[in-house]
Amino acid sequence: MSDDKVFVCRCQEVTVEDVKEAIKDGATTVAGVKIRTHAGMGLCQGRGCGKIIARMLSEVESPEKITPGSSRPPARVAKISEFLEVK
Amino acid sequence: MNNKNINDTDVIVIGGGVIGTSIAYNLSKRGKKVTLFEKYDHAKGASGSSDQLVLMQSKKPGVHLALALESLKMYKKLEEELGEPIHFRQKGGMILIENEKEMEIMKGFVEKQKKTGLDVDIITLEEINKLQPGISQDIIGATYSPMDGEVDPIALNIAFARGAKANGTKIVLGTEVKKIITEGKKAVGVETSKGKFYAPTIINAAGVWAPLLFEKLGIEAPIKPRRGQICITDEVDYFIDMPILSAKYMMAKHNPDLLKDAPELIAKLGIGLALSQSPKGNIMFGATREFVGYDKNVTYEGIGEVIRNAVTYFPQLKDMSIIRTMGGLRPFTPDGLPLIGWTEIEGLFIAAGHEGDGIALAPVTGKVVADIIIDGETFVDMSGFDPNRFSK
Numbered sequence: 001m002s003d004d005k006v007f008v009c010r011c012q013e014v015t016v017e018d019v020k021e022a023i024k025d026g027a028t029t030v031a032g033v034k035i036r037t038h039a040g041m042g043l044c045q046g047r048g049c050g051k052i053i054a055r056m057l058s059e060v061e062s063p064e065k066i067t068p069g070s071s072r073p074p075a076r077v078a079k080i081s082e083f084l085e086v087k
Numbered sequence: 088m089n090n091k092n093i094n095d096t097d098v099i100v101i102g103g104g105v106i107g108t109s110i111a112y113n114l115s116k117r118g119k120k121v122t123l124f125e126k127y128d129h130a131k132g133a134s135g136s137s138d139q140l141v142l143m144q145s146k147k148p149g150v151h152l153a154l155a156l157e158s159l160k161m162y163k164k165l166e167e168e169l170g171e172p173i174h175f176r177q178k179g180g181m182i183l184i185e186n187e188k189e190m191e192i193m194k195g196f197v198e199k200q201k202k203t204g205l206d207v208d209i210i211t212l213e214e215i216n217k218l219q220p221g222i223s224q225d226i227i228g229a230t231y232s233p234m235d236g237e238v239d240p241i242a243l244n245i246a247f248a249r250g251a252k253a254n255g256t257k258i259v260l261g262t263e264v265k266k267i268i269t270e271g272k273k274a275v276g277v278e279t280s281k282g283k284f285y286a287p288t289i290i291n292a293a294g295v296w297a298p299l300l301f302e303k304l305g306i307e308a309p310i311k312p313r314r315g316q317i318c319i320t321d322e323v324d325y326f327i328d329m330p331i332l333s334a335k336y337m338m339a340k341h342n343p344d345l346l347k348d349a350p351e352l353i354a355k356l357g358i359g360l361a362l363s364q365s366p367k368g369n370i371m372f373g374a375t376r377e378f379v380g381y382d383k384n385v386t387y388e389g390i391g392e393v394i395r396n397a398v399t400y401f402p403q404l405k406d407m408s409i410i411r412t413m414g415g416l417r418p419f420t421p422d423g424l425p426l427i428g429w430t431e432i433e434g435l436f437i438a439a440g441h442e443g444d445g446i447a448l449a450p451v452t453g454k455v456v457a458d459i460i461i462d463g464e465t466f467v468d469m470s471g472f473d474p475n476r477f478s479k
Contacts, residue, residue: 025249026260032128035135035241043321045411072385072412077321081405083394 008056009049011042019056028061030054030069040069043077096122096257096286098460099277101264101300103127104134105240105445106438107292108247108258109453112169115254117457122286123256124279126263129248130241132294133445136383136415138317138361138371140330141236141447144180144207145340147423148199150471155444156204157467158451162236165450171246173238174366180235180330181215182337183360183400184228189334192345193230196337207232219328223400235330237363240446247453267291267300267435274435288460290436295381295418297426297439306430309477310440312381312416315374316389318397320407322368333360333400339376340443341423352392360400370407372397376417385414417442426474427452428459436460437474 004017014037022036030046033039033053040046040053046069057066098114100107103125111123125131141162146152159177166173184190193209200207210231215222218231252258259281266278267289276285291297291308298308336359338345346354357376364370375389390412398404420426420440425448427438438456441448451467458465 025245026258027128028261029128031131035128035130036245041411043410072414073387073390074409074412077408077410079406079408080320080394080398083391083409084398084405086391 008052009037009039009042009046011044012038012040014039014049016056019053023057023060028057028065029067030057031067033057034069045071096120096284098122098288098290099124099284099286100290100292101277102292102294102297102439103129103248103258103260104132104292104294105244105247105449106294106441106452107290108244108251109449110290110292110438110456111251111256111258112247112254113453113457114460115251115256117461119457119461121251121256122284123251123258124262124264124277125258125260128260130244132296133415133417134244135241136315136317136413137240137443137446138373139237139240139363139365139446140180140361141175141238142180142330142332143205143234143447144182144200144230144232145332145337146444146447147341148196148203150468151424151444152200152203152205154451154467155447158448159234159236161450161454162238169246169250171242171249173243173246175236175238177234177236178329179218179231179233180332181210181219181229181231182332182334183215183222183226184230184334185226187227188348190228192338193334197230205232206234219331221326221401221403222331223402226400237330238446239366243446243449247449264293264300266303269304269432272431273433288434288436290438290456292438294439294445295416297418297437301430301437304432306432307478308426308437308439308474309421310418310426311378313419313442314377314379314383314414314416315443316385316393316412316414317371317373318390318393318409319411319413320370320404321410323370323407325364325368327362327364327370330363331360331400332362335359336361343376352388353396356389356392358392358396360397362397362401369410370404372404378419381416383414383416385412418445421477424472425452427456427469427472428474430474
């Protein structure tokens with residue numbers, strides 16, 4: 001069976017095929033795949049798919065050139081009311 | 088070797104954001120051979136860290152708003168033309184007013200905007216509640232325009248790039264333009280991280296980085312990065328019907344002096360509300376306006392204030408969760424207008440400095456730039472955007 005329909009990013013339901021298309025479209029970084037497919041934009045912010053995408057990119061780009069996606073706060077999903085409690 | 092010419096390029100575009108790709112798309116649509124160089128990838132600068140608004144109400148009354156209204160017309164046909172979903176939708180927009188002083192300022196804006204052809208009015212709290220439930224009942228009114236819209240800016244950027252490519256544009260990603268090559272008072276090519284390339288016309292569409300390329304040539308382009316910080320919530324049921332802004336957003340954008348009576352941190356960070364919901368359900372809200380050089384990181388102080396500010400307008404945000412924050416740099420200019428036109432160096436053009444209006448103005452910018460380069464003129468008065476206006 002082909003892997004093309006397997007989900008790489010579960011949060012945004014992005015498949016192996018979608019990632020391959022993004023790479024064909026010119027993506028050479030995890031962020032490049034993200035803007036073309038939305039992989040990594042969901043609840044877990046690429047914690048799962050980031051590594052898989054980097055591995056897929058290593059087939060077209062030398063690994064030292066593949067930059068990881070940028071990390072931004074919050075470190076985990078945080079309720080807005082929690083931000084209001086701290087000054 | 089034969090690096091004097093790559094496939095007979097007519098125009099080299101520097102920058103792969105919404106402005107650069109829109110220009111490449113429009114020039115190639117009209118038969119020009121274009122090569123576009125982008126240091127990293129599309130949507131890597133302001134295009135990828137913006138909100139999703141195509142606002143008419145936030146534009147400066149006059150030539151700026153007139154240009155935005157032309158862009159809006161183009162937006163309505165753009166998805167069909169590009170053949171890719173860009174999620175453009177037009178459901179109107181509101182700017183919330185908190186006190187009488189803000190009401191005076193917004194009345195002045197509305198009056199001038201109407202003269203430029205914008206459909207906009209002041210509405211009461213009751214009318215606000217009918218249009219958008221959930222807003223704080225301390226608000227005394229709002230401006231409302233049915234003409235404001237929204238789009239997916241990253242999808243727009245990618246769609247312009249694909250459209251340009253389909254028209255024969257060569258898009259070279261991961262390639263930095265280090266220098267513009269001149270011969271006497273004439274621009275003839277660019278020196279990149281992958282060698283030298285030549286063309287008779289060079290367009291600088293590098294956004295906040297545009298002035299750095301010009302510095303070396305002694306041309307002044309007074310574009311300064313102005314940071315914005317934004318929060319993004321988890322996907323929630325659809326309930327925000329249209330973009331919601333605050334009057335303080337307009338002040339922070341057009342005249343920060345007006346914020347001097349606002350709470351200290353609001354004034355210091357230039358905070359104004361801009362809130363909307365994406366088609367997937369994430370609510371995005373911002374933003375700060377800060378001059379901190381090229382630092383696009385988010386700060387604890389900035390995000391904290393953006394959240395506190397948003398909750399005062401939308402109390403129920405408290406129960407939602409943030410999955411990500413983001414920081415980006417808007418290309419600010421001293422008069423709030425972009426630089427679009429020929430520079431004093433022959434063959435060298437600039438289209439940059441759109442500040443927070445780059446998404447709204449991208450379609451029309453691409454079209455007018457293609458017109459000016461091919462026909463020498465265009466259908467709107469562009470004299471107000473003359474890039475040489477600051478040195479005159």
